[in-house]
Amino acid sequence: MIWRRMRATAGRVLRQLRHDPRTVALLVAVPAVLMGLLAWILRGRSHDFDTFGPQLLGIFPLIVMFLVTSVATLRERTGGTLERLLTMPMRKADFVLGYAIAFGLAAIVQALVVSGLCFGPYGMTVRGEAWLVVVVAVLDALLGTALGLSVSALATTEFQAVQFMPAFILPQLLLSGIIVPRPELPTVLHWVSYLLPMSYAVDATQQLSTHAAVTTQFLMDVIVVGGFLVAALALGATTLRRRTP
Amino acid sequence: MTGRAPVSAAPAVRVEHLAVVRGRTRAVDDVSFELDAGTLVGLLGPSGCGKTTLMRSLVGTQVVSSGTVTLLGEPAGSPRLRDRVGYVTQVPSVYGDLTVRENLSYFATILGASSEAVERVLADVDLCDHAASMVGRLSGGERARVSLATALLGSPSLLVLDEPTVGLDPLLRRSLWSLFHRLAAAGTTLLVSSHVMDEAERCERLLLMRHGRILADTSPAGLLSSTASEDFESAFVALIEGDVLGKRGVPAAGEERP
Numbered sequence: 001m002i003w004r005r006m007r008a009t010a011g012r013v014l015r016q017l018r019h020d021p022r023t024v025a026l027l028v029a030v031p032a033v034l035m036g037l038l039a040w041i042l043r044g045r046s047h048d049f050d051t052f053g054p055q056l057l058g059i060f061p062l063i064v065m066f067l068v069t070s071v072a073t074l075r076e077r078t079g080g081t082l083e084r085l086l087t088m089p090m091r092k093a094d095f096v097l098g099y100a101i102a103f104g105l106a107a108i109v110q111a112l113v114v115s116g117l118c119f120g121p122y123g124m125t126v127r128g129e130a131w132l133v134v135v136v137a138v139l140d141a142l143l144g145t146a147l148g149l150s151v152s153a154l155a156t157t158e159f160q161a162v163q164f165m166p167a168f169i170l171p172q173l174l175l176s177g178i179i180v181p182r183p184e185l186p187t188v189l190h191w192v193s194y195l196l197p198m199s200y201a202v203d204a205t206q207q208l209s210t211h212a213a214v215t216t217q218f219l220m221d222v223i224v225v226g227g228f229l230v231a232a233l234a235l236g237a238t239t240l241r242r243r244t245p
Numbered sequence: 246m247t248g249r250a251p252v253s254a255a256p257a258v259r260v261e262h263l264a265v266v267r268g269r270t271r272a273v274d275d276v277s278f279e280l281d282a283g284t285l286v287g288l289l290g291p292s293g294c295g296k297t298t299l300m301r302s303l304v305g306t307q308v309v310s311s312g313t314v315t316l317l318g319e320p321a322g323s324p325r326l327r328d329r330v331g332y333v334t335q336v337p338s339v340y341g342d343l344t345v346r347e348n349l350s351y352f353a354t355i356l357g358a359s360s361e362a363v364e365r366v367l368a369d370v371d372l373c374d375h376a377a378s379m380v381g382r383l384s385g386g387e388r389a390r391v392s393l394a395t396a397l398l399g400s401p402s403l404l405v406l407d408e409p410t411v412g413l414d415p416l417l418r419r420s421l422w423s424l425f426h427r428l429a430a431a432g433t434t435l436l437v438s439s440h441v442m443d444e445a446e447r448c449e450r451l452l453l454m455r456h457g458r459i460l461a462d463t464s465p466a467g468l469l470s471s472t473a474s475e476d477f478e479s480a481f482v483a484l485i486e487g488d489v490l491g492k493r494g495v496p497a498a499g500e501e502r503p
Contacts, residue, residue, distance in 0.1 A: 008354035016342045019379065080338030084395070087304050088355045089327040243322060245267065245308045 005090055009098025010105075013072070017106065027068065027106060031060035031114045039122035053124040054133050054205040055178055061110055061141035062201065063169055065103055069148030070161045073099070073236075077152065082240065092237040100145055100233060107141030128208035128218075136208070139225050140201045146232035147197075153239030172198035177206070197228035255318055257282040257403055257434035258303065263312035265298050265457075272298040274457035276312070280436065280450075282402075285429040287448030288438040289481070295457040296438040297335060300405050303436070304332040317402055328356055331396030335407045337388040341381030345372055345391050348380055349398065356399035366394040369424055371417070386413045393421070397428075404428065406437045410444065422447045442477040453484060460484055 017024055038056060042048040076082040085095065115134045118124040126133060151168055155161035175185065175193040182193050182203075193199045204221035211218070258280035265273040272295045280286055288296050301307035302314055305322025314321035317329055339348045349363045367373045370390040375383060380391055393409050406425075410418045422444075425435050429449070437448065445451050446465050453461040453468070461468065461484055465477070472487075474480035 005355050008351055012340070012343070012347070012351040015347055016340060019342050079341075080334050080336055081340060083306055084332070084334070084338045084352075085355060087306060087327060087330070087332050088352070088399075089324070089357065090355050243306055243308050 003094070003097075005094040006098045006101070009094055010101035013099055013102035014105065016072075017102070023068070024106070027064060028110050028113050030064060031057075031110060032117055034060055035114055035118050036122060039118070039124070049122070050125050050209060052178070053118055053122070054126055054209050055176075055202050057111075057115060057118060057124075057133060058137050058140040058201050058205050059173065059176075059178075059198065061107055061114070061137055062144035062198070063165065064110075065107060065141045065144035066148040066151075066169060067162065067165055069099065069103055069145045070152040070155065070164060071158055073149050073152040074155055074158060074161045078156075083244075086240065086242045092240045095240060096149060096233050096237045099149060100142060103145040104138065104142050107138050107145070110141065111137035126209045127212045128214065132208055132214070132218075133205060136201065136204045136222070136225075139222065139229065143197055143201065143225060143229045143232065146229050146236060149236030150232055150239055153236075169198075172196045175199065176202040178202060197225060197232075200224040200228070255282075256280055257284075257317060258436070259313075259315040260303070261313045261315075263299070263302055263314060264310045265295075265302055265307060266310045267298065271457050273302060273309075276457070276459055278452060278459060278462055280434055282434050283429055283432045284449050285425055285435045285437065285447075286450045286452060287445055288436055288452045288454060289442060289445055290438075290440065290454035290460075292440050294454045296440075296454055297407055298457075299454070300332070300407050300436065300438060304330055304405050306332075328399050329402045331399065331401035331404045333393050333396045333404075333406045333409055335411075337385075337392035339380050339388065339391045339395060341388075342379070344377050344379055345383075345394075346376040348391060349394060352395045353398050358398045358400075362398050362400070366397040369397055370394045371420060386417065389413070390417075390421075402433060404433055404435045404437075406435065408438055408440070410437075410439065411441070442481050445477040445480075453481060455485060455488070460488055 035053065035057065038052060039049050042052065111134050115130070115137060119130050147168065151164045152161055155164060175182070175189055175196055176198040177193070182190055182199060185193060200221040204218055204225065207215050207218035207221065256279040261277050263273055263276045264271060276299060288299065290296055298307060302309050303316065303321055305326070316326055319326050343351070346363065349366065350360070353360065353363050367376055370393055372387065372390055372394060375387060380388055383391070389409065389412065393406070396404060396406070410421055413421065425437060429435055445468065448465060451461070451463055451465060451468055452459055463471065468477065468480050472480040472483040474483055
């Protein structure tokens with residue numbers, strides 16, 4: 001029963017989502033529609049959707065979850081509920097992991113629906129295992145949740161929180177190898193891209209697109225994304241303050 | 246201080262030379278007092294006098310500049326106090342996108358309280374009829390009572406309530422004050438703040454605060470007689486005027502504040 005408070009927090013966040021069906025619909029519909037749009041744009045260009053599709057399948061959930069989590073945690077901070085919880089016998093890990101579990105479950109549903117559409121009606125194919133694409137998409141969504149948790153500490157209003165998306169996510173997207181393959185980036189930017197989690201998330205899906213077998217590089221990518229995930233959750237926990245000025 | 250007093254005789258709250266500087270103002274300025282267990286104490290003073298900052302220092306959410314705060318024998322903010330001290334903030338801190346019962350059940354799990362506790366506090370704050378309502382759709386007064394109910398869940402030994410009755414109708418206010426008296430009679434120590442001076446008469450003891458300092462530590466009857474006033478509003482005004490005059494006579498450091 002040690003994790004009772006974590007499970008209660010996850011259940012509470014899911015209950016909040018259930019009372020907000022429009023947000024749940026958007027969580028699933030937005031990436032689904034965007035992937036459909038991408039498939040349509042690239043129709044007739046042989047294999048382009050097979051190249052870009054898996055990469056973006058990991059990135060759209062990351063962006064959506066980043067936004068949802070940063071706003072949700074900001075509301076807890078400004079609404080006083082976080083402060084109240086921290087005056088109670090609540091560990092910071094209970095809070096952070098509770099959120100990660102709740103949004104992780106939401107991310108699984110999201111990834112299953114969106115990749116089901118991609119591999120089905122949208123006609124996306126990968127050389128590697130399709131289910132691994134789903135795993136990477138869920139991992140990316142969790143990374144988005146963890147980054148949103150820690151970044152929300154920097155925001156004092158929802159206007160600011162929303163703007164952290166372009167500030168923290170878009171530069172990673174530009175350097176992730178989607179637009180220009182990372183080795184072809186200017187040297188300094190290439191170095192910088194090694195420090196950014198999205199580079200590994202995109203590379204993992206590229207590995208799945210182009211290799212039938214699971215490559216060592218894919219495993220390394222997944223481990224690095226997992227490492228960033230743990231680090232971002234830990235950072236998120238340290239931003240929760242029991243005492244404030 | 247030599248040795249430890251027996252637990253029963255130890256004050257529930259001991260504040261010694263507490264000071265809190267927020268920005269450029271001394272929100273709490275060298276405050277000392279003790280509260281005995283099982284008493285109902287009012288913390289009164291105008292808005293912005295430092296009541297909330299003092300209360301936040303007690304529950305351990307405020308970074309303090311100097312001084313010590315001891316609750317139930319533990320330093321403020323100690324992990325061992327987290328299920329023994331209940332705190333209600335001025336702005337209701339509950340989830341607007343959950344029902345009343347969902348809110349209380351969640352906080353009950355966090356506090357390790359039973360599901361009977363949820364029903365008990367619903368009855369305490371007279372919200373049984375609204376248990377299935379979304380908190381976001383309740384009136385301000387109802388939402389404030391959900392927040393209060395949350396603090397009652399763990400049956401805390403000390404309750405710190407920041408303006409719990411503001412904005413409530415007179416009947417409800419009366420029923421909450423009688424709840425506070427019942428809790429105090431059962432041994433709970435309550436510190437209740439208000440900027441409505443008329444609430445003073447409902448307390449056993451009063452701490453009157455202005456500009457971050459305790460102006461008077463007295464009983465309702467004592468306040469009226471010492472200021473020769475008929476009502477608490479004029480008693481407080483008389484107290485402030487006396488304070489200002491006294492200060493003019495003997496200029497003290499850090500007096501005039503913006």
